[in-house]
Amino acid sequence: MKQDISIRNSIVPGMILAFIIAYTSEFIHKSIVIGGQKPISGVIIAILLGMLVKNTLGVNKVFEPGINFAMKKVLKAAIFLLGLGLSFITVVTTGSKALIIIVICVTFAITITYLFGRKMGLPDKLATLIGIGTAICGSTAIVAASPAIDAKDEEVTFSVATITIFGVLAIFLYPLIGKALMLTDMQFGTWAGVAVHETAQVVAAGFAYSDPAGQIATVVKLTRTVLLAPIVLILGVIYTRKQRNVAGSQGQKVNYFRIFPWFVVGFLAMAGLRTFGDTIWLNSQMWTSFLSNAQTLSKFLIVTAMAGVGLLTSFSDMKTVGIKPFVVGLVASLIMAVFSITLVFTLGI
Secondary structure (H helix, E strand, O other), rough: HHHHHHHHHHHHHHHHHHHHHHHHHHHHHOOEEEEOOOOOOOOHHHHHHHHOOOOOOOOOOOHHHHHHHHHHHHHHHHHHHHHHHHOHHHHHHHHHHHHHHHHHHHHHHHHHHHHHHHHHHOOOHHHHEEEEHHHHHHHHHHHHHOOOOOOOOOHHHHHHHHHHHHHHHHHHHHHHHHHHOOOOOOHHHHHHHHHHOOOHHHHHHHHHHOHHHHHHHHHHHHHHHHHHHEEEEEHHHHHHHHHOOOOOOOOOOOOOOHHOOOOOOHHHHHHHHHHHHHHHHHOOOOHHHHHHHHHHHHHHHHHHHHHHHHHHHOHHHHHHHHHHHHHHHHHHHHHHHHHHHHHHHHOOO
């Protein structure tokens, strides 16, 4: 009991800081009105304010547990609630439409990144980690895959830092490019969901473009995230075969049940509840009010999670990335962006 109280207390300072930044961001978002529109998303403002605090004032370690909680657990709670904004049929339809693009892009990104990384002289495992981080879900995929290929700690650190740099840039650049290309919400949501690295970054970029694009990007991203477990399994088998002739090389065991993205199941359950609720209580004011409040809460929780992203983005940490991993990460991100948007147009999404 005492330990549980200690854990809860440890996240309080960081959560309060994230909530303050989120509230401030929403206030600024609502205050800036141009031509009857609110052009600057609260998501972007929260990330920028978080980065400003982190890289000027600094963030004491006492805040870190709560900030991590905001970025991971609060984001997952927000994703659960996002499920209430879409019917189950819409989720399945959107995900299935994007599935062919996801499979092609994931396979292409891992292969090309690995080959280019090896051409640049990167170690075998570092090139693999940057590839899987680019292809599936950023640092989560890297951390999940590292024991499967028995990667070194420094290889994990370099690959996470590399992926983080370009993921953060994508949050700001993708919406601008999307507007320039006059992409529809479906096109942009599919593109961001397929090409941007981390789940948090996808949500940020999607909702920075528009709310519908954010919902679509989340569905596409969750579809892509489900591929994590089988991809890690395949990498583990490939690595084991490579090491078969190395005496005593057993590698580390991977808990595939643990790395499965169970929050995807929660999202689908909420979409199922929305479908069921619309059938039973479609004309109920209470049901309509519940959905409206859930959507409002979800958006605020997303902004809170993005404050956590900003508060954990350190410019000094990014400087530690060597030039070769940086170049490989840059090329991989560009290829993923161009290849995926080309498929979106080609397949008529």
